[in-house]
Amino acid sequence: MQFANWGEDSFLETIANLFLSPKGIVGIGDDAAVIPQGNGNSLLVTCDALVEGVHFLKEKIPPHDLGYKTIAVNVSDIAAMGGAPKYAFLTIAIPKTTATSFASEVMKGIKEGCETYGLSLLGGDTVGSMHDLFLNLTLIGTAKNGFIKYRNGAKDGDIVVVTNYLGDSGCGLKTILENFSLTSDIETLQKAHYRPTPSPAQGTWLASHHDVHAMMDISDGLDCDLKRLLKSSQKGASIEISSLPLSPPLLRFCKRNKYDPIPFALTGGEDYSLLFTVAPQGLNTLCEGFKKRFDSELYPIGHITQEEGISYYKDGEKLSLELTPFNHFNMSSPP
Amino acid sequence: MQFANWGEDSFLETIANLFLSPKGIVGIGDDAAVIPQGNGNSLLVTCDALVEGVHFLKEKIPPHDLGYKTIAVNVSDIAAMGGAPKYAFLTIAIPKTTATSFASEVMKGIKEGCETYGLSLLGGDTVGSMHDLFLNLTLIGTAKNGFIKYRNGAKDGDIVVVTNYLGDSGCGLKTILENFSLTSDIETLQKAHYRPTPSPAQGTWLASHHDVHAMMDISDGLDCDLKRLLKSSQKGASIEISSLPLSPPLLRFCKRNKYDPIPFALTGGEDYSLLFTVAPQGLNTLCEGFKKRFDSELYPIGHITQEEGISYYKDGEKLSLELTPFNHFNMSSPP
Numbered sequence: 001m002q003f004a005n006w007g008e009d010s011f012l013e014t015i016a017n018l019f020l021s022p023k024g025i026v027g028i029g030d031d032a033a034v035i036p037q038g039n040g041n042s043l044l045v046t047c048d049a050l051v052e053g054v055h056f057l058k059e060k061i062p063p064h065d066l067g068y069k070t071i072a073v074n075v076s077d078i079a080a081m082g083g084a085p086k087y088a089f090l091t092i093a094i095p096k097t098t099a100t101s102f103a104s105e106v107m108k109g110i111k112e113g114c115e116t117y118g119l120s121l122l123g124g125d126t127v128g129s130m131h132d133l134f135l136n137l138t139l140i141g142t143a144k145n146g147f148i149k150y151r152n153g154a155k156d157g158d159i160v161v162v163t164n165y166l167g168d169s170g171c172g173l174k175t176i177l178e179n180f181s182l183t184s185d186i187e188t189l190q191k192a193h194y195r196p197t198p199s200p201a202q203g204t205w206l207a208s209h210h211d212v213h214a215m216m217d218i219s220d221g222l223d224c225d226l227k228r229l230l231k232s233s234q235k236g237a238s239i240e241i242s243s244l245p246l247s248p249p250l251l252r253f254c255k256r257n258k259y260d261p262i263p264f265a266l267t268g269g270e271d272y273s274l275l276f277t278v279a280p281q282g283l284n285t286l287c288e289g290f291k292k293r294f295d296s297e298l299y300p301i302g303h304i305t306q307e308e309g310i311s312y313y314k315d316g317e318k319l320s321l322e323l324t325p326f327n328h329f330n331m332s333s334p335p
Numbered sequence: 336m337q338f339a340n341w342g343e344d345s346f347l348e349t350i351a352n353l354f355l356s357p358k359g360i361v362g363i364g365d366d367a368a369v370i371p372q373g374n375g376n377s378l379l380v381t382c383d384a385l386v387e388g389v390h391f392l393k394e395k396i397p398p399h400d401l402g403y404k405t406i407a408v409n410v411s412d413i414a415a416m417g418g419a420p421k422y423a424f425l426t427i428a429i430p431k432t433t434a435t436s437f438a439s440e441v442m443k444g445i446k447e448g449c450e451t452y453g454l455s456l457l458g459g460d461t462v463g464s465m466h467d468l469f470l471n472l473t474l475i476g477t478a479k480n481g482f483i484k485y486r487n488g489a490k491d492g493d494i495v496v497v498t499n500y501l502g503d504s505g506c507g508l509k510t511i512l513e514n515f516s517l518t519s520d521i522e523t524l525q526k527a528h529y530r531p532t533p534s535p536a537q538g539t540w541l542a543s544h545h546d547v548h549a550m551m552d553i554s555d556g557l558d559c560d561l562k563r564l565l566k567s568s569q570k571g572a573s574i575e576i577s578s579l580p581l582s583p584p585l586l587r588f589c590k591r592n593k594y595d596p597i598p599f600a601l602t603g604g605e606d607y608s609l610l611f612t613v614a615p616q617g618l619n620t621l622c623e624g625f626k627k628r629f630d631s632e633l634y635p636i637g638h639i640t641q642e643e644g645i646s647y648y649k650d651g652e653k654l655s656l657e658l659t660p661f662n663h664f665n666m667s668s669p670p
Contacts, residue, residue, distance in 0.1 A: 001435045003433045018443075019446065026457075027455065033422070033457035039373075045475070047460045055462070093384060099337060103338060107349070107353055111353055120356060120357050120360065120362065122354075123380060123382060126347055127389060127390070129386050130387065130467050132465050138380075138382060140380070
């Protein structure tokens with residue numbers, strides 16, 4: 001069997017079964033590993049890689065944005081656990097034909113990302129590559145024990161909430177791949193794809209609330225990532241399609257080009273919104289506090305159920321959606 | 336300009352200038368970053384990547400060994416600072432045509448490496464790749480403050496010492512690339528290439544001695560890595576060629592095939608021996624203690640000088656060697 005037919009999650013499961021974590025340490029299976037330090041704090045550690053031809057096209061992405069995005073996608077993982085990101089380690093494998101100016105711009109984007117999020121880049125590895133440009137970032141953060149949120153904490157009746165518009169990045173990628181002429185809306189969508197804006201401040205704030213039970217970030221699309229959260233929590237969810245937060249640029253673009261925005265929102269990938277569940281009685285206070293603290297909305301989109309899997313509804317009516325999941329191993333691009 | 340003409344060290348220097356470490360933290364430029372934890376200990380963090388076609392040939396290396404080697408080369412970096420390796424994070428980018436059996440064997444080798452060195456694999460990233468198989472390991476270790484050795488501590492008159500035979504790995508690679516028929520000697524040389532044997536126990540033992548002033552591991556060949564240590568310490572060195580430790584299999588192979596073993600020892604790369612400098616008055620005690628503790632020799636090969644660069648001598652006579660450095664960016668294979 002070839003890897004293409006196996007899939008990332010199956011391989012991950014194999015790895016997770018092969019490597020069990022020592023007692024007290026949370027290893028494979030969440031957005032970041034959690035290593036208690038014995039002083040009331042834990043280290044959070046995450047790795048995310050960007051590979052040419054799979055996660056980006058070298059001839060499309062501005063190299064500065066590629067560097068910035070390498071930082072941002074990892075910051076998103078630390079934020080999703082409720083941690084503060086601190087120390088970065090970059091491994092970059094560079095084909096020998098790469099222009100040094102391209103590599104320099106990537107590093108400047110990395111630097112901008114580090115400055116934006118207050119990170120120190122402390123090391124890594126610089127190596128050659130035969131064909132593909134490859135970037136891996138390992139990001140170490142810290143969090144107070146007791147204020148770390150996992151994927152496995154969702155409870156029956158919890159409200160499912162996201163912190164940001166969904167689908168902009170996936171739609172932005174489509175306009176990049178299909179060479180759409182730039183408009184102000186398309187620029188906004190492409191920016192969502194190239195320069196995600198995770199917020200560790202929002203992550204730690206949400207994680208500090210006991211009513212928030214489970215949290216992760218959305219990197220592979222709401223449908224895929226919510227399923228991971230549900231599997232981890234051994235729950236299901238009902239999601240109301242008409243509650244999905246869709247940005248005005250996405251809505252205008254889809255209307256103009258006769259696209260359905262929903263597949264972008266569910267499977268577009270790379271939104272880097274936070275996805276969490278909260279006890280229903282805590283929702284209003286949380287929304288008000290969030291609005292006050294961040295001048296930004298929280299978007300409730302459904303609730304946790306006992307039944308496994310996700311049921312989608314539109315205005316209360318159950319839908320039967322056929323979704324193509326975002327899967328790096330198929331090298332498929334979002335819809 | 337293309338990357339091939341720039342080189343790994345030039346790019347690393349550019350990066351090091353772009354990213355300065357916060358006070359008290361040692362970042363880019365040594366075998367591992369050092370992050371003090373405020374409790375008398377520091378975290379050590381290192382990343383080392385293995386890339387198909389640059390560091391290994393997929394059709395040659397047994398996948399189990401590839402996994403094992405990914406662990407070993409990183410353990411070597413932590414050992415070189417005097418640390419104990421603890422937590423591993425693996426990023427693996429896999430072409431979709433890769434056989435799942437190959438990927439599974441790689442993971443079993445990773446597991447054997449983790450078990451050998453008492454590591455816990457706690458996370459990473461699993462992604463697709465268009466062409467090249469790519470492995471990056473981030474390894475976190477710990478060390479007591481005050482018992483960590485750096486590259487920059489070498490002092491005038493220090494003796495330069497290595498802990499292991501040099502050149503076996505480089506020669507082993509040659510026999511692999513040139514399809515030599517297997518003999519017992521060639522098997523030993525190839526094993527040195529595929530399964531390095533770093534020793535964190537030796538690293539921490541050496542680092543606990545105050546007479547040991549500077550330490551690193553030899554990954555790119557003695558000539559290249561000693562130059563890095565000297566640059567970092569702003570010193571030079573005299574090396575006596577006849578003192579280089581050469582293994583019986585290497586000597587027999589070279590004699591039989593009429594090769595000079597010295598270029599293998601100086602530039603073959605991937606020896607993963609420790610390289611350190613020690614005050615001359617401490618050498619004898621150190622050698623005796625090392626022999627007693629590890630039943631293994633230390634090999635003094637020269638001494639530190641004020642003059643920059645390395646001067647090579649044979650039986651006291653100065654040599655003028657023309658060495659081709661081991662450089663991933665030239666995709667060159669050792670001699």
